[in-house]
Amino acid sequence: MSNTPYLAVFELDETLIAADSASLWSEHIAEKGLAPENQIAEEHELISAYAKGTMDMDRYMQATLKPIIGMDRRTLTQLVAEFVEEKIKPALYNDAISRIQWHKQRGDKVLVISATGEHLVKPIAKLLGADDAIAINLEQINGIITGRTTGTLSYQQGKVTRMKAWIAEQDIQFKGSYGYSDSINDLPMLDAVDRPFAVNPDPALALHAQMQDWTIMDWRHENNILR
Incomplete structure (x- = not known):
């Protein structure tokens, strides 16, 4: 095994899990009585713009963080742990886990990167065995969630x-990089890695991948989700 690892960068939603984690989270906290019913409808409306690449991420984060404003970190951590157990574990793709394990066995560094809040992404990345995660950072004042991002x-x-800043902070030089995503929103990230893979691609990304002769992987086939 080489002493110089590759970096493997994985998008989260619809790539590693058969769902959108933020949408599942909205449903979860609504079930717990911590968010109004219209929270889910608002979240679904905003997420529809994501598929078109036109989402206002600031507005989206304001809407989805509203229910946890004023919550302390310990309470949030416990709530997220329940969420990961109940909602995320059943949605994991077997092929995603296998691919992460393939990279780990080679000695590669695995990084999960997502346009979702760090309170959700980091515990999910840990569950998946990733080395680290990049997500949207939440502002906290004295351990209390403010509902703002930083x-x-x-x-x-x-x-x-964010990925380039993370790489610059590492004390190793990577031999090269792999990137995995399902979304046309991640075209900049896929263009930035040496070996891009379109996983469960949306139509726009699938077309781009075909034109660029990228490898296309479909992890959505029957019996591939951990139930």
Whole structure:
């Protein structure tokens, strides 16, 4: 095994899991009575713009963080742990887990990157065995969630900005990089890696991948979801 690893970058929603984690989260906290019923409808309306690449990420984060404003970190951590167990574990793609394990066995570093809040992404990345995660950072004051975000949002070109900053902080030089995503929103990230893979691609990404002769992987086939 080489001492110089590759970097494997995975998008989260619809790539590693058969769902959108933020949507599942909205449903989960609504079930717990922590969010109004119209929260789910508003979230679904906003997420529809994501598929078109026209989402207002600031507005989306304001809407989805509203129910946890004023919550302390410990309470949020417990709530997210329940969420990961009840909603995320059953939605994991077997092929995604196998691909992460393939990279780990080679000695590669695995990074999950997502345009979802860090409170959800980091525990899911840990569950998947990733080395680290990049997500939208939440502002906290004295351990209390304010409902605001901080820093560069890890969305579209912002993912590349955050990824490059993360790489610069590492004490190793990567031999090369792999990238996996389902969404046309992640075209900047896929263009930034050496070996891009279109996983469960939306129509726009599928077309682009075909034109660029990228490898297309479909992890959505029957019996591939952990139930």
